[in-house]
Amino acid sequence: MDLLSIGLRIKRSRQSAKMTREELAERIDMSPHYIYEIERGSKTMSLQTLELIALELNQSIDYLFWGNSLPFSQDEDSDAHDELREILEQLPTAKRNAVSDILSVIIPYLK
Numbered sequence: 218m219d220l221l222s223i224g225l226r227i228k229r230s231r232q233s234a235k236m237t238r239e240e241l242a243e244r245i246d247m248s249p250h251y252i253y254e255i256e257r258g259s260k261t262m263s264l265q266t267l268e269l270i271a272l273e274l275n276q277s278i279d280y281l282f283w284g285n286s287l288p289f290s291q292d293e294d295s296d297a298h299d300e301l302r303e304i305l306e307q308l309p310t311a312k313r314n315a316v317s318d319i320l321s322v323i324i325p326y327l328k
Contacts, residue, residue: 221258226281228256230274245269246310268317272305 231241238256242249247266254260255270262270264278271278279285305313 218261219258220261222284223282224256224258226276226284227270227274230276230281231256234274236274241270241273244273265314265317269313272302275302 231238238252239249242252245266251260255262267278267281271281274281305316308316
């Protein structure tokens with residue numbers, strides 16, 4: 218796992234979204250310093266944190282982790298993604314995390 222590359226993709230995605238570190242941190246209920254450490258590649262994060270960051274930056278986890286897929290906004294299903302994003306944004310962090318846990322169980326059965 219290349220933490221430096223992951224952090225750089227997160228930083229570039231955040232900057233492309235015209236979002237400050239503080240704004241991203243507030244949206245995912247983390248500290249700005251933790252985001253700074255992730256972007257520097259000096260801290261690891263849980264898959265759940267990576268998912269929250271990906272949702273806020275409108276990027277796929279695959280892109281942030283491996284750098285080899287298109288951002289969600291360029292996918293064919295961007296309307297469905299926008300609708301899902303709106304629903305998730307209205308949820309408090311604890312409920313958003315619960316939805317994430319549920320989806321991680323259900324998704325393998327959808328393939």
